[in-house]
Amino acid sequence: MELSQRARLRAGDQGALGELFDTHAQAVYGYALRTLGNWAAAEDVVSLTFLEAWRLHRKIHDGDDDLRPWLFGIATNVLRNTTRATRRHRAAMSRLTECRSAPDFADELVSRIDDSAQLAAVHRALPGLRRSEREVFRLCVWVGLDYASAAEALGVPVGTVRSRLSRARARLRSLAEHELTQGREPARTIGQVRGGGFEAARSLQEEIR
Known part of the structure; x- marks a missing residue:
């Protein structure tokens, strides 16, 4: 009987990790890029996520062969740590200089889309949410996890994800x-990631309705 990918990974099969990377690395990258707005930082998150996945492979619990909730739970934790480090860095830099903040380099990686003004407004508005709300929004809307998978990724009840x-x-x-x-000038925001085929299925303006 052929072992599932979950069982193979838990047993330490590096080939299973490679398959997991091939299948989900682009989605993790898109998730990180949309969260951080910086391609280099997003690439670091991908690397750290799969390194952490390998470190934790023996702790995978039983379940079906869909490893996305487990993997994106790890990615979310990596992003939490990355975001905290970024805030500390920005705070330190703000004490050293009065220069304006560096521009968001995400617009170098994306294509222009029709409703750029609405998308830019949503992107600017996201920091106004609580972290727990941002994480659920990103997993359910950007990554496309269902309620149960997002709940598994975050370690919370399904009802909490819904609310x-x-x-x-x-x-x-x-x-x-x-x-x-x-009346702000619309900024170019993330609709498509260069070269990887990751594309927003709908505009964020529609997704938040």
């Missing part, structure tokens, strides 16, 4: 509308 996503969508609608009424 957090509902709050995130409602608050994003309000914040994005406020951003749009400020």
Whole structure:
């Protein structure tokens, strides 16, 4: 009887890890890029995620062969640590210089899309959510995990995912509308990742409804 990918990975099969990387690395990269807005940092997150996956491979619990919830749970933890480190770095730099913040380099990696103003407003509004709401929004909307998979990834009940996503969508609608009424110049935001075929299925304006 052929072992599942989950069983092979838990047994220490490096080939299973390679298959996991081939299947999901681009999705992890897109998740990290949309979160951080920096291609180099996103690549680091991919590397750290799969290194951590290998370190934890013996702790994989029983389940079906869908390893996305487990993998994106690891990616979320890596992003939490990365975001904290980035905040500390920015705080330190702000004490050293009065220069304006560096531009977001994500626009170098994406193609222009029709509703750029709405997407830019949503992207600017995301920091206004609680971290737990941002994580649920990113996993369910950007990555495409269902409620159960997102709950497994975050280690919370399915009902918590539903309520957090509902709050995130409602608050994003309000914040994005406020951003749009400020008359800011629309920024190019993430719709497609260069070279990897990762493409947003719908506009964020539709996804938060």
